[in-house]
Amino acid sequence: xxxxxxxxxxxxxxxxxxxxxxxxxxxxxxxxxxxxxxxxxxxxxxxxxxxxxxxxxxxxxxxxxxxxxxxxxxxxxxxxxxxxxxxxxxxxxxxxxxxxxxxxxxxxxxxxxxxxxxxxxxxxxxxxxxxxxxxxxxxxxxxxxxxxxxxxxxxxxxxxxxxxxxxx
Numbered sequence: 001x002x003x004x005x006x007x008x009x010x011x012x013x014x015x016x017x018x019x020x021x022x023x024x025x026x027x028x029x030x031x032x033x034x035x036x037x038x039x040x041x042x043x044x045x046x047x048x049x050x051x052x053x054x055x056x057x058x059x060x061x062x063x064x065x066x067x068x069x070x071x072x073x074x075x076x077x078x079x080x081x082x083x084x085x086x087x088x089x090x091x092x093x094x095x096x097x098x099x100x101x102x103x104x105x106x107x108x109x110x111x112x113x114x115x116x117x118x119x120x121x122x123x124x125x126x127x128x129x130x131x132x133x134x135x136x137x138x139x140x141x142x143x144x145x146x147x148x149x150x151x152x153x154x155x156x157x158x159x160x161x162x163x164x165x166x167x168x
Contacts, residue, residue: 001092003051003052003099004050004052016058017060017076017083018033018061020050028118028146033130043064045078046107047077048064049103059083060081061096062080062097064078064100064109065077065078066078075109075110079112079127081093081100101131105160108161110158110162112132114154115154117149130156131156132156133156134154138153
């Protein structure tokens, strides 16, 4: 498996993986994958990764979305990680998220956050294994198919970006 920057050329396969996640009912409140143009506009221009197998087929993807347009939150982003059903349990998500964390820090991101349905236990474990901690539970935050859903809020603070200077 190799990781590379996610581009428009990957979108048909990335979209299919996203749609698999949507179909689980435990990955996102989103009910259908957007066009490439909409997805591209909604995600940061950096820290977009796709995992490819030896044949060049997409196994998963990860990207960051801004949490706010306010300048004080310029170093805070929301994480998305999706793995194709056939590739789950093979370490694809772990490699994607680890690389996403490293790349985000290269671009000055000091906090990454994730909103995860509590039922998505594999995603919660993955994020916690890579340094995210649960900071809260948003109860009945949104409806899905007429049912109120909670999300867990997880965050990861960088140990190298946005660290207070103690030499002053």
